[in-house]
Amino acid sequence: MPLLDDDHTGSRIREQRRLARLTQRELADRIPYSLSLLNQVECGARPATPGFVAAVAHALRVDSSKLTGPPAVxxxxxxxxxxxxxxxxxxxxxxxxxxxxxxxxxxxxxxxxxxxxxxxxxxxxxxxxxxxxxxxxxxxxxxxxxxxxxxxxxxxxxxxxxxxxxxxxxxxxxxxxxxxxxxxxxxxxxxxxDPCIEAVQRYKRATLWRCATSAPLITSGQALLAGETSREALAVTGQLHLGLAIVAAKAEDATAVETHLAAAREMAARVGGEAGDVHWLSFGQVNVKLHELGASIAMRSFDEALGQARALTPANSMLTSRRARYLVDRALVEMEVGSPKTSLKFLAQARQVAPEQTRHLPGTRATIRGLVHMSRRAPDGLRGMARWVEL
Structure with a gap:
């Protein structure tokens, strides 16, 4: 499995080398440093000196900032x-x-x-x-x-x-x-x-907070809607449960994840259909399934996530932003379970559907980095995708 948090100068050198379709030996032949040192730097066992970085950047014909990071977003x-x-x-x-x-x-x-x-x-x-x-x-x-x-x-x-x-x-x-x-x-x-708008605002604020502190903010949004039974209030409350499910998933609390997903399913049943007209939340059963997938990814339960992703068939009426997010999540899951060609296919679909959003989603960069790590020599499609996100 690729180490998606393996982000250091050596790992970026490895990424750029593979994107250039060079082996370690071929790169070592182009720089005044040994194959052994290159291998140790790529693995993170030895630091990359400024001279080493400059030599590698020259050999790969890239700016040294691509090797020293952080990468552009x-x-x-x-x-x-x-x-x-x-x-x-x-x-x-x-x-x-x-x-x-x-x-x-x-x-x-x-x-x-x-x-x-x-x-x-x-x-x-x-x-x-x-x-x-x-x-x-x-x-x-x-x-x-x-x-x-x-x-x-x-x-x-x-x-x-x-x-x-x-x-x-x-x-x-x-x-x-x-x-x-x-x-x-x-x-x-x-x-x-308008308590519904205030609750949505607190939900949005929570997405910018650290996981450990975001749950109370979402819960306070639910408190604003306590006792409210309108379709609008039910949809917003259900969306807040989905937010709490993702927070719980990041904390690896599987029990809390299922509790909030179950509550969201109940709210979706009461709302009926997809509430795309309620604050652009598109809350409904499909949205619940998308968050089930997101929760499985957050808990790194990729086999389960794969089954959930394959069971989802996004309708043509789905908002473009949600369709793109699903496709990127699907690409990430396929990469994690060892299906690089399928992963790249879904990533390309996401790019076609929503290029601006796809380029900026964290999952896009994580998937491309993982695919590069899995490839001894990156295929042209992957190299083009890496250039597109400025990896």
Whole structure:
């Protein structure tokens, strides 16, 4: 089984060597160091000196930063990434400054509410750049409107826009800004007096916390909905149970995992169908099965995960973001059980379905690294995938 936490200079040298389709002997012949030393460095038994790294980088024709890490997690050039993120940051920062006199025009409330919903849909369809470009103007107009003509609908729309800002900035590898967006979401949700939105906000916050401390935050979200029996409240409560199941899986508490999955199944039965219209959670029996798979992966129960993955047949109506996540999870499981060709096939499907999201999912890099470790000489398809994620 590949060691997915085996992340040091030697392991990255091994990855790049295999991507270059070289054996250790062939690489050693190209550098002024012995085969024995190269082997020890790749295994982590000896440190890689700056001179050694420079020689290997020259031989492999890669920048030395690829060998010394940490590896890049976003494929956008820094200037283009900044151009997307900086306006969102500025829009988030104006939340408490009152009406904005610099706005030339502000669209009517129904138009703003509709666009907030549309941007949520764009993120679920993994159109991240389009959503990122439209967000600053929407947040600015909604912020101006809540100060000049506040209403419950506008506060809800602003909370939704802040949630979208969280989703986009997190996927673009700006977790600190994602936290700011969630703070703003909580601020708006409180003024909307909407416990479901507040509960979703706490669920989102928990995903950014360490596993050991996230459970109380999710539980506090459930407390906000205690006694609520609406379809919306049941769907949100069920989703919180799924979040607690993943937290329990990371803590290797199999009993708690099944307890929360069982509760989620019950909620899904009461909701009926897939609640894709409830805060874009798409809560239902399929979502429960996807989280069962995620829990098995978190507990490294890959044989069980394989059976769960094969039993799932994502419908065409499934949100693109969820379909891509399933395909990456399936690729990871296939790799872990020793089926590299099948793994690469599912990874390629994920890339085709949602290239922006797939590139940034941690499971994508973990799978590619594992496949490289399994291959003496990486096939062209794997080499291309590794270049795509800048491995």
């Amino acid at each position: 976003t494929a956008l050039p820094a200037d283009r990434l900044l151009a997307l993120v900086a306006p969102i940051r500025e829009a988030l920062d104006r939340y408490d400054l009152g009406p904005n006199p610099d706005l030339a025009a502000v669209r009517p409330e129904p138009v703003l509410v509709t666009e907030a919903e549309a941007l949520c849909q764009q993120v679920r369809a993994t159109h991240l750049r389009a959503a990122a470009k439209a967000l600053p103007a929407l947040i600015a107009e909604l912020t101006h409107t809540v100060w000049t003509a506040p209403s419950t609908a506008v506060w809800r729309a602003l909370a939704s826009a802040y949630r979208t800002a969280h989703d986009v900035t997190l996927k673009l590898d700006h977790p600190d800004l994602a936290r700011v967006a969630l703070d703003r979401m909580g601020w708006a949700a409180g003024r909307a007096s």
